[in-house]
Amino acid sequence: MSVTSPLLSRHGAVPDGGADAGLAAHYGDPAREQRALARGRAVADLSNRGVVTVTGPDRLSWLHTLSSQQLTGLPAGVTTETLLLSVQGRIEFDLLVTDDGERTWLLTDAGQHEPLARWLDSMRFMLRVEVADVTDDWAAVGAALDPADAPAPLREAPVHFSDPWPRLGPGGFAYTVGEDHPAASWHWTVFLVPRADLERTVDALAEAGVGLAGNGAAEALRIAAWRPRHDRDVDEKTIPHELDLIRTGVHLAKGCYKGQETIARVHNLGHPPRRLVFLHLDGSEHTLPAAGAEVQVGEKTVGRVTSVAQHGEMGPIALAVIKRSVDPDAALVVVDGDSRYAAAQEIIVAPDAGQVVGRPAGLLNTRRG
Incomplete structure (x- = not known):
């Protein structure tokens, strides 16, 4: 309904x-x-x-x-x-x-x-x-x-x-x-x-x-x-x-x-094979990419934008799901048709998340860079 x-x-x-x-x-x-x-x-x-x-x-x-x-x-x-x-x-x-x-x-x-x-x-x-x-x-x-x-x-x-x-x-x-x-x-x-x-x-x-x-x-x-x-x-x-x-x-x-x-x-x-990330998007385009837009490293697609909004203080922001193997320091670009948006990645799910058996307690509890 x-x-x-x-x-x-x-x-x-x-x-x-x-x-x-x-x-x-x-x-x-x-x-x-x-x-x-x-x-x-x-x-x-x-x-x-x-x-x-x-x-x-x-x-x-x-x-x-x-x-x-x-x-x-x-x-x-x-x-x-x-x-x-x-x-x-x-x-x-x-x-x-x-x-x-x-x-x-x-x-x-x-x-x-x-x-x-x-x-x-x-x-x-x-x-x-x-x-x-x-x-x-x-x-x-x-x-x-x-x-x-x-x-x-x-x-x-x-x-x-x-x-x-x-x-x-x-x-x-x-x-x-x-x-x-x-x-x-x-x-x-x-x-x-x-x-x-x-x-x-x-x-x-x-x-x-x-x-x-x-x-x-x-x-x-x-x-x-x-x-x-x-x-x-x-x-x-x-x-x-x-x-x-x-x-x-x-x-x-x-x-x-x-x-x-x-x-x-x-x-x-x-x-987990993929991980959620928070993206700060370049606002110079004065537009927002659509949900489903590709996230790329170089010319390689590594994930997709899932949620996007205009925030009153941070400007254009998004959530995206990308491959776990993507370098946390990699320069990301969101591609939506002919528009390209530079995206700064902020880690949500840690790249090494999971595999807790044998892992020292608190290993993920390091501050974000």
């Missing part, structure tokens, strides 16, 4: 593209919107996200057996991240999960809710669980703040997801190079409001001094936080190690689940 937000009809709204075509990229002043969003004085419309619920007494133990995260005993109101993987360990779904004591809420990326609900329903067997796609009933808005600091119209939201990124979860492992992380102070919360009340909620927030920011502002903050997004940064070959998702989305000590063998083998004995 493609979702078009009613907020796209608001004054100044400029439509976004791709899976976010139903949202506004901005409402006429991208830089101001991004500053307000970063300060917690604006919300971003994320109403194209999907929402699936699971009810029944077996819901958490059942989801635990299917996914990469420790979900049995998840306390009510706590958010975690989990992945549903293929047998080969490739990411099929990336979900934020919270439970309210009666039902488990799953937040998906755009367009993922229908296939997720179908797959979960096919896996119920004789267990006491019920799966429902409730995307038609609930709309998501995102804010760069802690739920406790949310204005009243959001505090009244019945469900919220506090993004665990980039805090190292129980059973997780950081694949980044340094101790410092650009999102160390990152607080991102997604609030669910009744879809029929989305516009009224935004109007109430405006009265409380909280404005509306376009999706471009949310994407710029996400990219600057090195936060992977399923729709943008995952392809049919992606394994969690490549995006540093072992950090928040995988519990390395939990029991059997589909894809676990690949997770363990790469983590303990091998290296």
